[in-house]
Amino acid sequence: MLKQTVQRLEGYISASRRKNDVHMKWKKRLFGNWVRSMSSKPQSSDNRSTSYSVPKERVECVVIGAGVVGIAVARALALKGREVLVVESAPTFGTGTSSRSSEVIHAGIYYPANSFKAIFCVRGRDMLYEYCSQHDIPHKQIGKLIVATRSSEIPKLCDILNRGIQNGVDGLKMVDGVDAMKIEPELQCMKAIVSPVTGIVDSHSLMLSLVGEAENHGATFTYNSTVIGGHIEGNDICVHVTETDRLKEWKGTSILHPELLLSSKLIVNSTGLSAPALAKRFRGLKSGVVPPSYYARGCYFTLSNTKVSPFRHLIYPIPEDGGIGVHVTIDLNGQVKFGPNVEWIDSVDDISSFQNKFDYSVNPNRAERFYPEIRKYYPNLKDGSLEPGYSGIRPKLSGPSQLPADFVIQDCNTYYWNSEPLFWSRFHTGEGMVNTRMEARLEWLEKFVQE
CATH class of the missing domain: 3.30.9.10 (D-Amino Acid Oxidase, subunit A, domain 2)
Known part of the structure; x- marks a missing residue:
């Protein structure tokens, strides 16, 4: 599947860069060599040297996880004309938490006043009703x-x-x-x-519509491909990807080696239940970033x-x-x-x-x-x-007998992190921006897909 992903990625990027013949020749050579040698070429035992032994490609935006949040973020980025690749470990979208909810459109009643959860739920509820009406998504108030x-x-x-x-x-x-x-x-x-x-x-119909829109605006979805970690590389983040099937025999003790590196300035970790574990596997990310x-x-x-x-x-x-x-x-x-x-x-x-x-x-x-x-x-x-x-x-983000935690919205070297896979108006990010006013943070969120 990952080899097919590389081929799709090559065609996806090449469509927007046809005029750069030199780049295309280099790109084809890189992927061709990798596809031919991947099964026989041993991987380095030192995870830090992966960039020398594993093919690497640059993508403008990488969204990790194709649950409802990841899909919605990918759609929003694609609608802004961004180059988007969504990497999902399952065979299709929405197989995790997004398919195991009560499918309720919440009003925004329970959350503390002026909290992110309250603001995003109230605003997101109206947006969701509007979207469902415009796109004939089965729903009922x-x-x-x-x-x-x-x-x-x-x-x-x-x-x-x-x-x-x-x-x-x-x-x-x-x-x-x-x-x-x-x-x-x-x-x-x-x-x-x-x-x-x-x-x-109908959460499945909602996700199907979001995926269709994202793809119609150029986003690429790759399934059966798992992000196993990453590292900070200057002002970029390098994501480590492998085929999901290769993890079936993994016992959690050996080092996981990537088969493909994706370099980007904008990464959205929307892996839901996997988000904290994955965030901890990004070298160069401060440990205090992950709540x-x-x-x-x-x-x-x-x-x-x-x-x-x-x-x-x-x-x-x-x-x-x-x-x-x-x-x-x-x-x-x-x-x-x-x-x-x-x-x-x-x-x-x-x-x-x-x-x-x-x-x-x-x-x-x-x-x-x-x-x-x-x-x-x-x-x-x-x-x-x-x-x-x-x-x-x-x-x-809060445990037994603890006060409910609000969403954490922080800025960490353009690394954006999502922990709770709820509807599209709710997401988490990395580190910083703790002392800014609520209005400023909301404005920052709106600029998320534009900058």
Whole structure:
């Protein structure tokens, strides 16, 4: 696959540089020699000498990871006329965290006022609705209710309402339990926040559209190709790439050698669960750039033995540590699912993160923990009606019992880093810019794809 990638990359770059015959002759010679000798030529055991034994090519922008964030960034760069190469380790796009979400378009209610998460979620929600409407992406502004099932939860519910209003979320209102149960007859609660702008989206259709636009504007996607590290080289960053198949037998103890080097001034590490491990493998990047990372598995169960959904809106309980509670989600096909819960993962090794070898199985016995949580707001849930659905893993910057962390936006020698693969309005970067005003940082983000 990587050899095909090189050939595609050669054709991609050559289309924009046809007039440079000298460059093209050198380029063909380089790739031709590499393709012919790659299988027999031994790699240097010293990782620092890879630039002398491995073919190297320059690309204006490299996006690592083809989840929804990486795809959206690639599209934005391509729309600005930038030369973009997206490197993805899986056989296709969106196979990681992006395919294991609840597919909810969040309103921006929960986040602290003036935080990046609040600003980007509110703005990104409107952008996402507009994009889906313009590109016929299946979606629905279904609305949701955040419920307090006990009197002790009402103060927290009031705090959530005030926070959402501060964040500029339109249409929020508090209703008594009687009024909430008129909206949703199967619901049981004392009070509820009604959020009319919350919605659901077909995430695969969204990603497919973003990929199509990116490719139509010249971006190249290469799959089955894994970035295993990189190094700083002057004002550039050199990315180390190998075929994903070559990692199957890797045990994590031997040195990984690249088969191709990509040099660029703009790198976007949008590898989701792999982002922290990959960032640590960039030589020359200060160790303090990479914030601590935490992982929480969440399982979903689907509602069976019913032909009609008991709810027309999304139903959310009061948030819990590490998540927003086991809630009700309805997909565009009318399927009802409950989740996710929060199961903290102690550690994630490089093998698991690079090769997406996480445990995504859903133990049917976990349903026993779901029933009492769901029955707090849905008392008519019948025994045996929950079936295992799917699971996902949240990459987080705060751990158990810690205050939720905001996005980290920093500037590190044009090295941009993404840790949480959420929707396109949310991303992380490298180091610096800590003391600038919020407006200045937002302005910097808008210039991200223009400079």
